[in-house]
Amino acid sequence: MLLQGKRIAIFNVANKRSIAWSIAKSMDAQGASLILGYQNERNKGTVEGLAEELVHEPLAILPCDVAYPEQIEELQESLKDKADTIHGLVHSLAFAPREALQHAYLFTEREQFLTALEISVYSLVALARALTPVFSSQASISTLTYYGSEKVMPNYNVMGVAKAALEASVRYLAHDLGTAGVRVNAISAGPINTVSARGVSGFLDILKVHEQRAPLGRTVEGREVGDTAVFLASDLASGITGEVIYVDTGYNIMGF
Numbered sequence: 001m002l003l004q005g006k007r008i009a010i011f012n013v014a015n016k017r018s019i020a021w022s023i024a025k026s027m028d029a030q031g032a033s034l035i036l037g038y039q040n041e042r043n044k045g046t047v048e049g050l051a052e053e054l055v056h057e058p059l060a061i062l063p064c065d066v067a068y069p070e071q072i073e074e075l076q077e078s079l080k081d082k083a084d085t086i087h088g089l090v091h092s093l094a095f096a097p098r099e100a101l102q103h104a105y106l107f108t109e110r111e112q113f114l115t116a117l118e119i120s121v122y123s124l125v126a127l128a129r130a131l132t133p134v135f136s137s138q139a140s141i142s143t144l145t146y147y148g149s150e151k152v153m154p155n156y157n158v159m160g161v162a163k164a165a166l167e168a169s170v171r172y173l174a175h176d177l178g179t180a181g182v183r184v185n186a187i188s189a190g191p192i193n194t195v196s197a198r199g200v201s202g203f204l205d206i207l208k209v210h211e212q213r214a215p216l217g218r219t220v221e222g223r224e225v226g227d228t229a230v231f232l233a234s235d236l237a238s239g240i241t242g243e244v245i246y247v248d249t250g251y252n253i254m255g256f
């Protein structure tokens with residue numbers, strides 16, 4: 001029970017394949033009290049249904065569309081109300097217009113670029129700032145990134161650029177929040193078949209190549225990402241901040 005007594009907010013669950021849901025299940029199994037987020041009314045019912053599978057009833061299920069700054073601000077009040085303080089924040093959300101993930105990066109349009117960076121990167125900064133007043137003295141923030149931040153994954157395009165900015169944001173936020181006892185880390189997950197991932201043209205080929213080349217000879221499971229999120233949110237990780245932790249069955253160590 002690594003997370004017994006810890007209240008952790010996870011943004012956002014879309015469906016049962018979401019990495020956020022894998023993280024929720026792992027954290028629930030370790031005794032955490034969860035606050036689950038959903039982006040819009042379309043996802044709300046799904047998340048409420050999934051929540052019934054958890055051992056511990058969530059403290060709250062809250063809307064969080066990061067395109068609306070007022071919704072991020074409202075979260076501070078809702079969390080104060082439902083949880084008093086929280087010990088952890090999981091940022092597991094990203095978005096880029098589909099067309100930007102289907103042609104050469106060279107043709108990324110200004111609006112597509114700004115949207116991808118706003119939703120996938122600035123949201124971490126905005127959430128961290130808005131929720132600082134409700135963090136307990138030893139809190140943890142984790143976000144989800146991908147190896148396309150470092151190496152070219154054809155069609156990942158502007159999301160690769162966004163993930164590079166996200167990883168840099170993790171380091172800057174870790175510096176800013178360190179003296180407040182808040183740790184900030186990223187999990188670099190291997191490819192997992194989710195709705196967002198399928199938006200990247202050729203994603204199924206990425207899965208196949210990953211399986212062939214990764215030292216463990218397979219792709220990663222959501223549960224393995226969830227279990228790493230448990231570790232990062234737990235007191236066992238109290239000395240780790242500003243890091244990118246790979247949970248990718250070893251793919252990133254390979255040169256060929």
Ligand SMILES: NC(=O)c1ccc[n+]([C@@H]2O[C@H](COP(=O)([O-])OP(=O)(O)OC[C@H]3O[C@@H](n4cnc5c(N)ncnc54)[C@H](O)[C@@H]3O)[C@@H](O)[C@H]2O)c1
Pocket residue numbers: 011012013014015017018019020038039040043064065066067091092093094095119144145146147188189190191192193194195196197
């Ligand atoms: N699936 C993979 O292969 C993989 C690998 C590494 C990292 N990641 C990252 O994991 C995270 C979760 O993605 P996933 O693969 O579970 O896909 P997913 O589609 O299940 O989750 C994406 C989430 O982002 C949310 N979202 C999109 N726009 C939003 C907005 N404006 N406001 C608030 N929420 C918004 C969606 O509602 C959804 O809950 C993302 O950051 C993704 O880049 C995914």
